[in-house]
Amino acid sequence: MLGLRECRECKPVKLSPRAEEVGLFFAQMLDHEYTTKEVFRSNFFRDWRKEMNLEERTLIADLNKCDFGELHAMHKSKVEARKNMTKEEKQVIKDANQKIVDEFGFCLLDHHKERIGNFKIEPPGLFRGRGEHPKMGMLKKRIQPEDVIINCSKDSRIPEPPAGHRWKEVRHDNTVTWLVSWTENVQGSVKYIMLNANSKLKGEKDWEKYEVARQLKSRVGQIRSQYLEDLKSKQMVTRQRAVALYFIDKLALRAGNEKEEGESADTVGCCSLRVEHITLHDTLAGESCVVEFDFLGKDSIRYYNKVPVSKRVFKNLKLFMENKQPGDDLFDRLSTGTLNKHLSSLMPGLTAKVFRTYNASITLQQQLKELSNMSDSTAEKLLSYNRANRAVAILCNHQRAPPKSFDQSMANLQSKIDTRREQMAQAKRELKQAKKDAKESSDPKLMTVLEKKRKAVARCKEQLLRMEVQATDKEENKQIALSTSKLNYLDPRISVAWCKNLDVPLDKVYNKTQRDKFAWAVHMTEKDFEF
DNA sequence: GTCATGACTTAGTAACCTCTTG
């Protein structure tokens, strides 16, 4: 029941099913800060009113007068009830879900049974883009069978639409990999159901991606000297292209396609950088020719970096910025299209994003070589691995929100370390005493006691080291997401070979899902693999 | 060339699950 505030009282309103469903979406999100944002509220309210009947529309004219208290409470109690279910009740639900996965979660491709990545149609709800998205709060509508295109082979068992419905289309296109598609109403983009990352199809593509990046390894020297040469070109286009490439290569920036204004959050990549996104410093903190970057990239993640660049790049940037407004394009003669066309002429398959893959993987390989020692303990080796991984994540600007309980769990770990320190001091004292006792008497029992104490000290020491290493790792990782680079940029063969060479079990580096995804690499990689 | 569209990869977050610990 929705409450509606009037002059004095708040009167309850029973909503029609359609209006209630959408109102409930809003009520469920009330704990989120974004439901207070004006853009979110007005988008939501506009779409909500579309779902109301005439009577409701007349009655409910102002979102600020709506009291979602009861609907919100209802939702909260549902969540609470779910949390408080018994083990058995939870198991029943889990079994039911598993049955759904078994029935709908797989398909047959070239006679292989393959897991589907996302086999469920996206449910309706309120759209929440990332960053300052102009469409936040809009209603994402329920998808009907009539919206859905099925793509399967001619001779396969075509899935039945739900009773009383029909599919939008059934097609047999083997040039694409998707099984189902539909058009989503908020952005008008096509959504797909595709295979899981552990499938043969995705694995082969992944392998190809890294092979292209490895080809770049042998050509990158030549390509670099060419774009450094191009910095001097008489052609403005060529110079802009050269500077953009310099950024893409050195800083691992994304290509930066044009975006339609007002359709999504204002974010940029290399080619779409604007004058306002960089500041030039002739000197800064003792270094000359420093470029200060400050812009929002993919997912509205901030990229902030101060980078010393070559004199020539610096001079070009000054030139590109001449007579321009802050909102003007830095590279006004350049587009991702022309940039990629140029790159593919230098090497087949070469595009801007290959540089990210290449630089990420080569950095991991170099860092691993530099940081890890055969004589280290496994914990120390893993710290080195994480540090190498982290160097890549920083290069690619992969960030995360610091975990909510970060400070608390850091403090907990620290106090555990302190306790262990005391234990070790105690153990050492006992060892000393045992040594003394053993010296003064020939009782063989004392020798076994001594041995025991010795082992206790060693155990303490090892545990302490492990915890200290863990603390360092955790602190350094506070705002950095390692998983994105691990999953998308680092040639898995580097990690597999490293594990083999340093005698580290692979499951310390890759969990089950990751081992499945990288099965191709696990099989083919020898100790001597070089990226 | 440019523009729209489609197909696919890359991305961060929230929900969920599991293991540890008091």
Add this chain to the structure above:
DNA sequence: CAAGAGGTTACTAAGTCATGAC
């Protein structure tokens, strides 16, 4: 055995890039 931490999975938004129409 409950609670909490930490790891894992699900989810879906937001990029990249090729293609084809104009």
